[in-house]
Amino acid sequence: xxxxxxxxxxxxxxxxxxxxxxxxxxxxxxxxxxxxxxxxxxxxxxxxxxxxxxxxxxxxxxxxxxxxxxxxxxxxxxxxxxxxxxxxxxxxxxxxxxxxxxxxxxxxxxxxx
Amino acid sequence: xxxxxxxxxxxxxxxxxxxxxxxxxxxxxxxxxxxxxxxxxxxxxxxxxxxxxxxxxxxxxxxxxxxxxxxxxxxxxxxxxxxxxxxxxxxxxxxxxxxxxxxxxxxxxxxxx
Numbered sequence: 001x002x003x004x005x006x007x008x009x010x011x012x013x014x015x016x017x018x019x020x021x022x023x024x025x026x027x028x029x030x031x032x033x034x035x036x037x038x039x040x041x042x043x044x045x046x047x048x049x050x051x052x053x054x055x056x057x058x059x060x061x062x063x064x065x066x067x068x069x070x071x072x073x074x075x076x077x078x079x080x081x082x083x084x085x086x087x088x089x090x091x092x093x094x095x096x097x098x099x100x101x102x103x104x105x106x107x108x109x110x111x112x113x
Numbered sequence: 114x115x116x117x118x119x120x121x122x123x124x125x126x127x128x129x130x131x132x133x134x135x136x137x138x139x140x141x142x143x144x145x146x147x148x149x150x151x152x153x154x155x156x157x158x159x160x161x162x163x164x165x166x167x168x169x170x171x172x173x174x175x176x177x178x179x180x181x182x183x184x185x186x187x188x189x190x191x192x193x194x195x196x197x198x199x200x201x202x203x204x205x206x207x208x209x210x211x212x213x214x215x216x217x218x219x220x221x222x223x224x225x226x
Contacts, residue, residue, distance in 0.1 A: 103155075
């Protein structure tokens, strides 16, 4: 079945430094979709960005990620972290043939002043 | 703007009691989900419904039973709660295709004493 591995646990950064949260996945489907969801404190998860296309960069709210099927990766990046980026980030693979998303264990990003 | 509504927000009960949670979405989507988010923030799918038909029933204890009266409503009943049921239960609605996105409700926090 599908599975996903994220940067484990807690990532702490100083404001202004670059962000990179790793995500690798395994799927039985040849055409996977990849998602990043973000959950701020006392809120529910919401979609941050997604990709259906191999080797194409997708961007939203200053974050970007590129789906690389050759390495089964979909790392989340941002050039300069902001305090408001502090949140829990989930990577999730899916496909057109699957009813469900398999959420990774989540990476807690904390940005310090 | 909230489009997935859940009640109650919070529920405290004792072991062995029965509880029910409600979810309604006003987005017109056909697919809805129940997730359990535990104290470690692991997000696990419990049930998937498409147009009020159960599609995916992950391996959850039999004391959990979902119910859908129409595609906009999805409820969850727990027949006899146990301490490990303490968690946040998140309902989500999904749009498919190029706009593929899950929209989460605010969640119901359950505490079993």
